[in-house]
Amino acid sequence: MGKKRVMVPAADVDLSAVKYQNEAIQDSACWSSDHITFEEGEQDNSVHKCGTDVVSMNALTESETGVVVVDEDGKPEDRVELAMKCLPPYNAASSWNEDLASSFRYWKIRDYAHAYRSKFVTPSMVAEQIIPVIEEFNKKDPPMPLLISFDAEEVRKQAAASTKRFEEGSPISILDGIFIAIKDDIDLYPHPSKGATTWMHEVRPVEEDAISVSRLRSCGVIFVGKANMHEFGMGTTGNNPNYGTTRNPHAVDRYTGGSSSGPAAIVASGLCSAALGTDGGGSIRIPSSLCGVVGLKTTFGRTNITGSLYDFGTVEVIGPIASSVEDVMLVYAAILGSRPEERISLNPSPPCLPNLSSRDGADALGSLRLGKYTAWFNDVQSTNVSDTCEDMLNLLSRTHGCEMVEIVIPELQEMRTAHLVSIGSEFINSLIPEIEDGKGVRLNHDSRTNVRLFRSFRASDYIAAQCLRSTSIAGSSSPSWHAYKPSRKETWATSFVNILWRRLMYHHMEIFKKVDVIVTPTTGMTAPEIPSSALSYGETDLQTTGYLMRFIIAANLLGFPAISIPVGYDKQGLPIGLQLIGRPWGEATLLRLASAVEELYAKPKKRPASFYDVLKTK
Template sequence: MGKKKVMLPADEVDLATVKYQYETIEGLLITTLGLVWMNSIFFVSGFDSNFTTAAPHLTGIGLKLFVKVLEAPLIGSLIISQLKKKNKMIEMLRNTVIPEAPMFKPEFPPREPETGVVPLDEDQRPEERVELALKSLPNYEPAKSLSTDPSSPFRYWKIRDFAYAYRSKITTPSIVAERFIAAMDHFNNMKPPTPLLISFDPELVRKQAAASTRRFEEGCPVSILDGIFMAIKDDIDCFPHPSKGGTTFFHEVRPVEEDAASVGRLRSCGAILVGKANMHELGLGTTGNNPNHGTARNPHDPARYTGGSSSGPAAIVASGLCSAALGTDGGGSVRIPSSLCGVVGLKSTYGRTDMSGSICDSGTVEIIGPITSNVEDAILVYAAILGSSTAERIALKPSLPCLPDLTSNELSHGSGSLTLGKYTEWFNDVFSTEISDKCEDVLNRLVENHGCKMVEIFIPELLEMRTAHIVSIGSESACGLNPDYEDGFVHLPLFSCTQAGIDKKAKFTLDTRTNLALFQSFSASDYVAAQCLRRRLMYYHMEAFKEVDVIVTPTTGMTAPVIPPAALSLGETNMQVTGNLMRFVVTANLLGFPAISVPIGYDKQGLPIGLQIIGRPWCEATILRLAVAIEELCCSPKKKPQQYYDILNGE
């Protein structure tokens, strides 16, 4: 028999026989260098014999040495090829007959409309959509919400709290702006540095705040978002700030001339855009490590990572400095840091939000989404930024965007209580059982308190899904970067072995260079095979959605990892960490489903834990409704982050 394998058509796979596949990290050691790969990153460690081992953690000089070997002529390509073979990528992508046709971007079958919702119109002005979103929320009680009783449990201020304080002349956007600027000065002077914003101009903040203050004085605020402080991830355009994507140079090859579509919508609602938030370089990492600008710290424990790649957006919201931030999510990059920092991260259906004006605006896995301290605020920001591009409206035919009608506390969606799908073996595949136990407890309370139903589901080929995702996002990332290399920035091939080529590549961080080495190795046939897998996986999940309303998992398989001191200057790769952080999130990216991470509690070290809800295509209202119910079940006690600023009261 040859090497060729033939998959059964997806609709002939017996789901009752599905066995959960645990991730294994295979390594290949060559001479004195241990070279190990999993998913998208490589490692090196000092061993002196040839054998297979688990992936080590690599940082500092070891990482630097490995990258030099990886970028060397001939040997680098050989290493990548062998490691892909060792980890069965070649078997999966090149030696397997996949009977399904490729799906080059998510294709969604027709669906029944959600019930108990407030419909929105994509062609409405953002301010009008936000007004409808406001009317969908429960009544606001200012006396209860604005209580400053020191004996009261900690809670984040909501957008409606700021709006009420402005309208009641308790404070003004300009006063809050000065508190925000003072807090930024404090962060910038901390040792070690804790950079939340890569681009920040106090005068721009003061100017926006003054305009908002005048509108409140004149009694004509634009919307409930008027005067609300928001940060924008550094890969989303926010004029006049540069978009560096966490690099030191990308703004030189991609100047910013106007706001991204989503940013412009927030600006029209009166939001105060404070600057560009820190991120993992080019979004190619899960921790938020950034040697270029400094690494953002987790407000719950500054010795730990925020998660990435939307590290700055999550940290600035968790620290109380902004009510909301925009992030991008191509591989969990909104939901991972939201989970690790104890805030809410929403990924909408692929195509629901116009991606124009973001560095990665041409991919098929990424969206722009809000990070907020609570679900209510996520609803308001989502209402402002939603709206498909013209091209996606034609291609995807999105259904009418809707929000849950929260004026009633009923979780019912018109045909009985929500049915929750849980794949138990996948659900329990976590670094610490504290995470799965906490998540399980919340699900049990949903069943007991809200009459939800729990159904066991089985999803085949999850390891194949992770491979299909990395080939998809990797190929699309490399394709998006190539024009800049050819357009007067790097006149040589990306992996030229000349000194000039090496000098240009050196502008990237070491872990970005290892990612790009892998991404450049993918062939056209690899990409097509990945898209065939995408269609199979879409079939399996849509079959599950015939039985359940949502799929529930932990957001991440671990809580916030410690930042190794050596990683601050040169970066690091740690695939045990990457695997644990990404295990549950890539489904929504590869298949385009909406998903949300909701904080549900803490582990024994006081680190936040998030629960993820994955919904049917275009069913944002359903996951938001369930997220509100979960938030209410987990409302107390909230833990005040170590790094927290009360910019509403100035405390």
């Protein structure tokens, strides 16, 4: 008989006995044209199965303070207007008198809006600054495109319409005339959605905007095109042999991180105020950290993923990337809103925004408890990463009185396995028809390696992963969390699974009884170098992947909101990000704390090596 692995009930886990295990991964490979073959049906059933006993779940119902409730059924432009009122007053003098040459900063959305309304520039003038740069990146050798799909005349047409609205004194919202890029796995009509493959658009035509895109369009946003990404999002570096690999604006010999490589890079380069990315395994937070910008992964179900290549799964969300917390907040306000079916299944609390202009909001910072698992926090490639994040946490405590609480998170390795099985199984299930139709051989070698791994997972692996997880992902306020009673129609197997899928959520919700936010570095390393041999065929570097994904899994597997904020640089001048992980539906708390972190970071930001000041007013 085979060995059977038994786990004690989640409530009986002795946290004092939990020992953190450093994750050491050595395998890596840069692919050559003859490195791997693609064969169907190979099995490698090495995933460990885990069981657990019945656990009970007490829902956390603590409400956020100093917030404004947002009507997710209202017009996006009205939500953006409400978000504007939550921001501190805009000081045009301080924004425009600062010398960017001596003190670098990014232009914010409100800077663009002020410039347009003051007739310093027009959206059409800004478009003419952006277009030649995008075209230049596409012509580089080797190619390093920020965008996969780009139509200069379409950009000019949108900019002209926005310019006309400003001339008539009738801009739609603060986002009118703001340039935004859309990741290539989110539908932006009439651009194709390729997912950075060479063929996805052949089997899945785009007939309309994704819901999140349509909400931005109704606010007057100008879309520059479809941003580059790791093929199908199945990688953490952003490497893409199909179209060229996007380079990190801070060092062109470094990766941006993935899979939302293009969105993060185009924001960090100054060409766009914001971008939309997707996050199923850190794909917003990893590139945001490596490129020195802000990336928000919302609670699962808080934003509508309809119109994405991944609207079938249980880990992926659409979220904003921008150079500042306030710009992330404005874009988030425009795109938020759950799907009807998720309101039923997840029972989300109403979306809220932090009132950053009120004293109540400032006072709320002092009551926050920040949870830190020190052994995990320090498991980084360079202590420069953990030390920089630690310095910011100490500054938060000294300045605002935030309480640091030592926590223990058990079963991290099991969580990594459950996430891999969950995202891999859901991904491969959506692609089986195309793979069996012969499209699999047209994937990059690293994607094909992942496909072979994902196809080795069995139904029992997927069920075991869900046993460790939860049914309603982030539905802490859903009645399903209080008690489970199997119906007569359920088989013993269905009943077993429905009872058992609360384990990892149980551990984390117990932690959230003690703390408001879990804090970690966003990534365990700064931007890795791009091997020249990887540009043509891609690479699989599991050690790099392990460092980049070290801290991001819980937010995807369990659906929690999380945000990455830049807090400094390593000795090579590469950005370092701090991650904040919140309770389900707690985006307002994360945005408030992220804003405080941003304000406390007093050192001047470094101008990226590839930066373009497209808001030229002289």
